[in-house]
Amino acid sequence: MSAPMETTSPFAARTVGILLAIAIVSFGAVMVLAGWAPELRNRDLAGDHPYSTSAIGYNGIVQFLDAQGYPVEISRLEHKLTQRDWGVMIVTVSPWGMGNKLQDITLQPTTLIVLPKWIGETDRLNKKRQRDTRFMEARGLNDLLGRLDIDGEIGRIDVPRLTDTPFGDMALKPDLKMQVIRSDSLVPIAWTDDGILLGKLDDRDIYVLADPDMLNTFGLARRENARFAVQLMDWLRYDEAEPIIFDATLHGFVRSENLLQMMFDIPFVGATLAALAAAFLLGWAALVRFGPTARETRVIALGKQALVDNSAGLFTMARRETRLAPGYLTMMRRRVAREIAAPKTMTEAQLSALFDRLGPEEQSGKTFSQIERGLRTASASREELMTRARELYRWRRDILRRSTHERK
Secondary structure, eight states, X not given: OOOOOOOOOSSOHHHHHHHHHHHHHHHXXXXXXXXXXXXXXXXXXXXXXXXXXXXXOSHHHHHHHHHTTOOEEEEOOGGGGTOOSSOEEEEEXXXXXXXHXXXXXXXXXXXXXXXXXXXXXXXXXXXXXXXXXXXXXXXXXXXXXXXXXXXXXXXEEEOOSOBBOTTOOBOOOXXXXXXXXXXXXXXXXXXXXXXXXXXXXXXXXXXXXXXXXGTSTTGGGSHHHHHHHHHHHHXXXXXXXXXXXXXXXXXXXXXXXXHHHHHTSTTTHHHHHHHHHHHHHHHHHHHSOSSSOOOOOOSXXXXXXXXXXXXXXXXXXXXXXXXXXXXXXXXXXXXXXXXXXXXXXXXXXXXXXXXHHTOOOTXXXXXXXXXXXXXXXXXXXHHHHXXXXXXXXXXXXXXXXXXXXXXX
């Protein structure tokens, strides 16, 4: 019969490995992009938020404080507005859609709210810049004050020569007009005769800065404004180590705390790396064989050994093992007669007499005739049959060994 055909892979092992590596890298890239897509978008867009480097943005004050060694950060976690261990929160308010958000949350002290003053459009050719900048309508600002539970109104006055501040009289220089709040519900911190520039809510440490030009990038170009901004940060903090936190969540820059990002954040990154290492080792173990490929075997084996195994199996299934002794005895008698060159004309009785003269089995001391009588008797069990068969086997071995010594 022809040998079974071997099936071979159409791809080489190296090709399979390369394809598998490409698939794993591609899958990992897709998962990373899915988890970090919000982190990869450009944040430096024109607007009144902490990432903006435009004239009305606040990235200038962030960089300025950082250069001076202040512990400053931009927060993208919403919970820090209402729950944080410590730190001064700076909330820069946008002209549109932020009043409802501020009304729905309870700000944790100490917080500084910076009101808007300017509106404009983003330059289409350079999205980092603002164009057509103009004053925001006072009506919208008054509505914002109401949502902050401040009974008052916005006023825009000529820039005064001096402004009263906790740091002394200062010649502050906002652009075009100074924006102030006229209200009896605020405790004045920095003020003029025509209104409050910086005020505090009566019942908690929530401060309101009426004119954003004291902190935005355009206003910081004036030395006196920059000095006021730095002194204000010192005045709001209880300790030099207390951080200054600029909120970006109200402007839409919320950090998405999804499962993929959590897997690679402390303290979960250790478990993630361990799981990846285990997966790599399992994949390596599955790809590498521990030996040659196992060949397919025939369902029905060929050869003498197969014939013997099949016959033994039939006897076992028929439970006729204990009746094999007479056949085994006859086979061994013929084999020994052939090995000692006994005449073929001798009968079984003559052969038994001859075998007795050759000597007993050394271990049990039994002669051939005694062993023969035991095998002719039906065995009670498989173990008894095996014991009698071993005695005959040892007797043959002993007489052949003695015959070999006698010839020498």
